[in-house]
Amino acid sequence: MERLDRKLGTASSLPLLAILLVAFIAPMLVVAVFSAMPRKVFSVFNSPDFSAYAALLEQGYYRSLLWSLGMALASTVILFVVCWPLAFGMAKVFKRFTIVLTIAVVVSLFVSENIRLFGWVLTLMKGGLIEGHVRAWTGEGFESPLYSVPIIVFSLVYVYFPFMLFPLAQGIAMVPDDARQAAADLGASRWRILFEIDLPLAAPGIVVGSLLSFVLAAGALAESKILGGQTVIVIADEIETAFTYGQDWPLGSALSMVLITIIAALAIYGIAKVDLDAIMGRKGR
C-alpha cells in the first residue's frame, strides 16, 4: 500500500509541476539571465556585465522600491488591525453570520480589481458619489482625497482585505477555547488573554495573512495608477515602463530581480514556518 501511495502521489503531482516548471520557474530563470545583460539588448546571447544593477542605484530606482515596500508595510499593519476583530468574530463569536460574511467577501473578489478601484474613483472624486451628494445637501463641497499617498494605502487595504481576513480567521479558529476559558477563570484581563493566548496561538494565521498581503501589496500596480494618479511611482510601475516604453529589458529584469528576491525570501521563510496539514485540517496520521 505504501509503495502504491508513493507511486500515485508522484504521478498525480506531475501535471501541476509541469505547468509550474514551464510557466513559472523557466520565466524566472530568463528574468535572472536578462538582468545580467548589458542595457537595451533583446537577446540573452550577450556577455553579462550587470550594468542594469548599477543603474538601479545611480538613477534612483531604489526610491520607488522603498515607496512600494513602505506602502505595503503600512497597509499590512492597518489590515491586521482592521481584520483582527472581524476574524475573531468569524472564528469564535458568529454562527450563521460567518457564512454570510465569507460569501460576501469571496463574491467581491470575483469582481475585477480595476472595476472596484474605478468605483472608488467615482465614489471619492470631486462631484463623485460622496462629495456630490454632500454638496447637494449642504451646499458645501470638499477637496477630493484622490491622488495622494494615503489613498493608495487605502486602496491597498481595500483590495487585499480578503487575503488578511481569511488566514487570520483560520488562525484564530486554531486557538482552543479551553485555553482562553482557563486564562479567564484564573483572572486574566481581556488584554492579557489577547497578548498571551490569542496572538501566540494564532501565529500561523497571522504569519500567512501578513505575508500574503505584504507581498501582494509590494508588487501592486493598478492601485497607484488608478487612484494614485502619478503621485508616487511604485516599483511595479518602473518595471512596466522599463519593459514597454523604455524598451530596456535588462533594466526591467534587474528591477524585477530585486523585488522577486525580497518577496521570495519572505515567502519562503513564511511558508517554511507553517504546517499546511495542520492549517488545512488533516487529522493526525
Added chain:
Amino acid sequence: MKTSRLLRAALMAYGIGIIAWLYLPLVSVTFASISKARYLSFPVKRYSMTWYTRALESDTVSDIVFTSLKVAVIVTVVSMVVGFFGALAFARYNWRFRKLYQKLILLPIFFPQTVLGLALLMWFNSVGIIPTWKTAVIAHLVWISPIATLIIAIRAYSFDAALEEAARDMGASTWVTLREITLPLLMPSVISAGLFAFLLSWGNFPLSLFTTGADSTLPEWLYAKMVSGYSPLVPTVGVLSIIASFCLVTLAVLFPWIMRAARKDR
C-alpha cells in the same frame, strides 16, 4: 468562553459595515452606468439605459467578451483536471516529496502577478512565441491551478482512505478506483474549484495585461479606457461583467438545491 451580548452586537455591526465598505464602489459604478450624462457627476439627475444598448450592440465589446470567455473556459477545464490530481498529491497520498511539493505550489500565489506577467512575456519572446489569448491561458493557469488544487485539497483531507482500499481489495484496478470512488467523492469540491477558476480568470487583470499580445480581455479593455480618460461605456460594461459573474455564482449555489428538488419529484 461566553462573549457578552454587547460585544457580539458590536462585532456584527462592524461586519455589516465592512460588507458595505466592500460593495460601496460597486454602487457608484452602477449609478454611473445608468446616468444619462456623458460627463458624470453626482447626484445623478437623469437616468437612462442608452449606454447599455450601446454596449450590447458594440462589436468591440462582443469581441473582447468572446476572448475573455475563451480564456476562462479553457482555464476552468484545465485547472479542474490538474487541480484534482494535484490535490490528491497534496493531501491524499503519502509520497516522498509531498511537503516540498505543498510549499512549491504556494509560491505562484504569493507572487506579484504583474511581475509574473512580464516574466512570462520575456519567456515567450525568447522562445519565439508571439503572445495571443492562448499565452494568456498559460499565464492564468500558473496562478489559478494552484488555487484550484488547494480548494480540492481541503476536501481530499477529510477523505476516508478506507473506501479506496475496500474497492481495491475487491479487485478494482487503480484506474477504476479513481473513477468510481475518488472522483465522485471529491466532485463537489472539483466543481467549486472550477467555479473559482472561471471567475478568477474572467476578472483577472494583471496577468492578462502583458500576456495577451494584440488580443484584449474585458478587464484589460476597461483598464485601457479608464487610464485614457472617462468613457460612459466603462461603468456600463463593468456592471454587465459583474452581473454575469453574480448570475454564475447564484446558479452554482442553487444547483445542488435544484438537483435535490428534481430527485424528489421522481
